[in-house]
Amino acid sequence: MSETITGAELERAGAALAAESARFAGLGWMRGTSGNLSVALRSDPLRLAVTASGRDKGLLRAEDVVVVDADGAAVPDQPRPDQRPSAEAGLHARIARVAGAGAVVHVHVLAPVLAAERWPGGVVLRDLEMLKGLGRGAHDDVVTVPVVANSQDMTWLGDRFEDGFDPATPALIVARHGVYVWGDDLEQARHRAECLEWLVSFTLAANQAGHI
Ligand SMILES: [Zn+2]
Numbered sequence: 001m002s003e004t005i006t007g008a009e010l011e012r013a014g015a016a017l018a019a020e021s022a023r024f025a026g027l028g029w030m031r032g033t034s035g036n037l038s039v040a041l042r043s044d045p046l047r048l049a050v051t052a053s054g055r056d057k058g059l060l061r062a063e064d065v066v067v068v069d070a071d072g073a074a075v076p077d078q079p080r081p082d083q084r085p086s087a088e089a090g091l092h093a094r095i096a097r098v099a100g101a102g103a104v105v106h107v108h109v110l111a112p113v114l115a116a117e118r119w120p121g122g123v124v125l126r127d128l129e130m131l132k133g134l135g136r137g138a139h140d141d142v143v144t145v146p147v148v149a150n151s152q153d154m155t156w157l158g159d160r161f162e163d164g165f166d167p168a169t170p171a172l173i174v175a176r177h178g179v180y181v182w183g184d185d186l187e188q189a190r191h192r193a194e195c196l197e198w199l200v201s202f203t204l205a206a207n208q209a210g211h212i
Pocket of ligand 1: 106178
């Protein structure tokens with residue numbers, strides 16, 4: 001694959017990101033202009049296509065996308081120099097780099113944020129069929145989803161992410177904020193995000209009911 005990212009290539013990525021964003025917005029997970037999604041275009045040097053900042057995520061167009069580098073900064077020479085990435089693109093890039101992810105979704109979904117209030121040291125999931133959706137075992141497996149404090153400093157957040165990184169757990173909860181989930185591609189990242197939301201919602205509700 002060539003070094004240069006063409007306008008057509010970026011538009012394809014932008015169309016996929018827009019479609020995924022609309023699905024998440026429909027679930028109420030990207031309210032206002034919150035959240036952002038990314039997909040890797042190149043691995044060396046790392047280049048990600050990220051949803052543009054400040055847009056209604058239910059109404060994104062294929063052109064509402066920007067190319068960022070390994071630090072989450074917009075690259076100077078790209079097909080959409082008019083678009084700006086969110087500061088959160090820095091954490092997308094860190095996750096893509098450390099986890100080798102092909103796609104990262106960041107959504108402000110409620111259940112994981114509530115669970116982080118209850119379990120600030122990490123949210124433990126076990127004995128649930130839906131764990132298979134995270135690539136883990138439904139039995140005899142304990143999945144701890146890391147929780148990090150919120151910050152506007154993406155380098156600090158990235159360092160905390162790396163501190164608790166487990167290659168077998170493709171999710172990170174940012175307290176009082178939202179969740180990052182990743183996978184080989186956008187579809188796998190979405191499936192994992194959907195399964196994580198179910199797992200965390202069940203665990204919270206079961207805990208509140210006194211069952212676990
Ligand atoms: Zn956010």
